[in-house]
Amino acid sequence: xxxxxxNTYVVDAGWRPWQFTEIITDSGITxxxxxxxxxNPWGIVGSVEDFKPLLxxxxxxxxxxxxxxxxxxxxQSKGGIALKAIAGIELALWDIKGKHHGVPVYDLFGGQxxxxxxxxxxxxxxxxxxxxEQLGVDPLxxxxxxxxxxxxxxxxxxxxxxxxxIIRPDSPLSNPPESTYVFFGGFGGGYGTTDQGLEYTSxxxxxxxxxxxxxxxxxISALQEGSEGKVTIGLDLNFNFKPQxxxxxxxxxxxxxxxxVEIDMYEPDGLREITDSTDxxxxxxxxxxxxxxxRPYFDKRxxxxxxxxxxxxxxxxxxxxxxxxxxxxxxxxxxxxxxxLSTMISLNLCANIPNVRIMEIDIDDVxxxxxxIGGPLNIKNGxxxxxxxxxxxxxxxxxxxxxxxxxxxKGPGYTNRKTS
Numbered sequence: 001x002x003x004x005x006x007n008t009y010v011v012d013a014g015w016r017p018w019q020f021t022e023i024i025t026d027s028g029i030t031x032x033x034x035x036x037x038x039x040n041p042w043g044i045v046g047s048v049e050d051f052k053p054l055l056x057x058x059x060x061x062x063x064x065x066x067x068x069x070x071x072x073x074x075x076q077s078k079g080g081i082a083l084k085a086i087a088g089i090e091l092a093l094w095d096i097k098g099k100h101h102g103v104p105v106y107d108l109f110g111g112q113x114x115x116x117x118x119x120x121x122x123x124x125x126x127x128x129x130x131x132x133e134q135l136g137v138d139p140l141x142x143x144x145x146x147x148x149x150x151x152x153x154x155x156x157x158x159x160x161x162x163x164x165x166i167i168r169p170d171s172p173l174s175n176p177p178e179s180t181y182v183f184f185g186g187f188g189g190g191y192g193t194t195d196q197g198l199e200y201t202s203x204x205x206x207x208x209x210x211x212x213x214x215x216x217x218x219x220i221s222a223l224q225e226g227s228e229g230k231v232t233i234g235l236d237l238n239f240n241f242k243p244q245x246x247x248x249x250x251x252x253x254x255x256x257x258x259x260x261v262e263i264d265m266y267e268p269d270g271l272r273e274i275t276d277s278t279d280x281x282x283x284x285x286x287x288x289x290x291x292x293x294x295r296p297y298f299d300k301r302x303x304x305x306x307x308x309x310x311x312x313x314x315x316x317x318x319x320x321x322x323x324x325x326x327x328x329x330x331x332x333x334x335x336x337x338x339x340x341l342s343t344m345i346s347l348n349l350c351a352n353i354p355n356v357r358i359m360e361i362d363i364d365d366v367x368x369x370x371x372x373i374g375g376p377l378n379i380k381n382g383x384x385x386x387x388x389x390x391x392x393x394x395x396x397x398x399x400x401x402x403x404x405x406x407x408x409x410k411g412p413g414y415t416n417r418k419t420s
Contacts, residue, residue, distance in 0.1 A: 001027045001100070003060050006052055006089075008045040009398065010406040011339075014366045015131045017041040017406040018339050021048060021088040022398065023096060025060055031095035032396045034311045034345060035088030036338040039187075040081055041406060047074075047085035055089065060096045067316060080312065083289050087314035091345055091392075094315050098391035105348045105391060109319065112351035115386045119361045119379070120160035120234065120259065121153055122337055124223070127364040129166045129180045135364050140180050142170050143222050150226020157381035160259050160358060162234035163223065165216055172214040183212075186239035196242045198249075210248075217252050224256050232259035234283070243270045250278035259358075260305060271302040281305055286335040289313045291320050298328040305357050309335035310349055311342050322353040331357035338362075340373045343384075344392040351386045359384075372400045 007022040016038035023031045035044055054069050067090055074082035098105045106112050125140055128149070132139045140146060146166070153161050165183035169176050186196060198212045216235070223233055233256060237246060246263050253261065260281040265271055275282045281304040288294050290313060297303055306325045310318045312335075322332050332355055334346035343361055350356045361384070370376040373394040378385045387393025 001025050001029070001060060003055050003058050006048065006055060007398075008048050008088075009401045010041045010045055011401050012404045012406040012410075013339070013369075014134045015127070017410075019044055019088065020339075020341065020396065020401065021092045022396070023055075023060060023089070023092040025096060027100070029096050029099050030395075031060070031092035031097075031099065031391065032341060033088040033091030033093075033095065034338055034342045035084045035091075036311055036342065037081075037084055042408065043081045044084050044088070047082050048088060051085060051089060060093050061100060063090065063093045063097065064316075066090075066093065067314075080287075080289065083314075084312050087310070087312055087317075090314040090316065091311070095391035102390050104351070104388060104393060105315065105345075106352040106386075109352050112386060113354055114351060114356075115388075116383050117347055117350045117356065117359050117386060118159070119359045119382055119384050120162055121158045121363045121382075122162045122360040123362050123364065124153060124161040124163045125149055125166050125219075126164045126182050127362065129182050134366065136367070137364070140166065141168055143168070143218065146219060146222035147226035150223040150231065151228075152226075153223075153231055154227040156363075158231060158363075159382045160232045160234065161223065161227075162236055162259070162262070162360065163219065164236050164238070165212070165240075166219055167215055172218050173211050183240065184238065186241070196240060196245065198241075198245050213248060213252050216249055220253055220256050220258075229257050232257050234259040234262060236262040237264075238262075239264045239287075243273045246274045247277045250274065250280050250282075254278060254280060262307070268297045268300045268302045271297065272300045275302055275304065283307055283333065286312075288321075290317045291324050294321050294324060298324060298330060301328070301330075303330070306330055306332045307335045308332050308349075310345050311338060315345070315349065318349055319353070322349070322355060326353070326355040331355045333357045334359045336360045340369060340377060341392065341394065341396060343377065344373075344387050344394050347384065347386050348392060366404075368400060368404065372397050 004026050005024040009020040011018040018036040019041050021033040070086045094105045129140050168180045198210050258280045260283040262283040264287045283305040284303040286307040286309045308318050325332050336342050336346040
């Protein structure tokens with residue numbers, strides 16, 4: 001069997017792009033991988049183009065040889081974009097190998113330890129605050145809207161959710177915004193924070209005071225009220241704050257039914273400072289790639305739960321990171337806010353490792369998400385079935401992908417911008 005062709009797709013998933021690899025072989029077997037990144041989609045697919053000379057004509061079943069050739073080619077630029085491109089290629093190769101042998105990918109690694117996986121409703125409220133019209137739902141303009149959302153999560157059977165900081169017109173601020181938006185000051189593309197402290201943006205100005213603490217508590221308490229305290233809540237702070245601010249946020253939230261507070265940073269001692277300061281579990285790591293990145297965080301016990309992004313680092317790295325976490329008595333949680341292909345890939349990891357805390361999934365999403373795999377996932381009471389088909393357990397309808405092309409120049413998917 002030989003690799004004949006490699007195609008890439010950059011797909012418009014509403015408020016962010018998804019990226020896919022398609023590897024076609026001379027045997028008639030085609031494999032699919034996902035390497036979705038909301039901010040640098042063209043850089044990643046461009047890297048796949050650069051890797052093609054190492055791939056065409058190779059045996060796709062000899063994955064380790066290909067993987068390390070790609071790693072050596074990228075050794076002088078071993079950053080996120082190169083590794084994400086390698087991940088997209090590697091994942092497609094595992095899909096081919098599973099299909100060739102007629103087994104799920106997890107069977108290639110020794111079989112499954114579970115056949116169902118608990119999931120949480122991710123970007124709960126966040127997606128609606130940004131893109132309620134695309135989702136066909138009501139906007140989130142008031143505290144009662146957030147309470148109603150919490151009730152919806154409970155009524156649909158989910159036991160956990162994750163949200164971000166949502167600032168509404170009725171949020172407890174002295175200068176409330178005219179319309180609801182999501183606080184993402186730690187990222188580019190809009191009005192950012194000056195020091196990753198307790199800041200908020202209103203009327204295109206950045207205010208530095210502690211009113212943002214009241215906004216956060218109001219948001220979390222409304223979700224807890226709506227879900228009757230029966231749903232654990234995760235708050236994702238991303239790269240928006242430094243340790244001093246995160247410690248203050250955690251202190252305010254300790255009285256709520258928190259699943260965790262999630263914070264990203266490239267400083268294990270700073271993260272350990274946060275973890276030591278609170279009883280709330282601290283989750284981190286989605287930005288880390290491979291055991292070399294994770295090791296100092298595990299050695300210092302900087303996080304209670306390790307987030308692992310498989311489309312960003314591939315199955316080989318994800319397996320190694322999960323094993324390293326297990327050796328430190330740390331659970332992992334797949335970072336999965338992408339398409340259903342990513343969900344199937346993540347579920348194959350969940351099936352194969354013992355130390356999974358819970359898995360992320362976006363419930364609010366573009367209406368054609370199910371079409372790309374031929375139908376919806378089987379989710380009941382916040383639990384999803386592990387796939388049992390060969391490879392990742394699904395085939396991708398590329399015609400659906402081509403109908404939703406992400407146009408060049410559209411810009412990053414996530415920005416600190418207001419939405420009506």
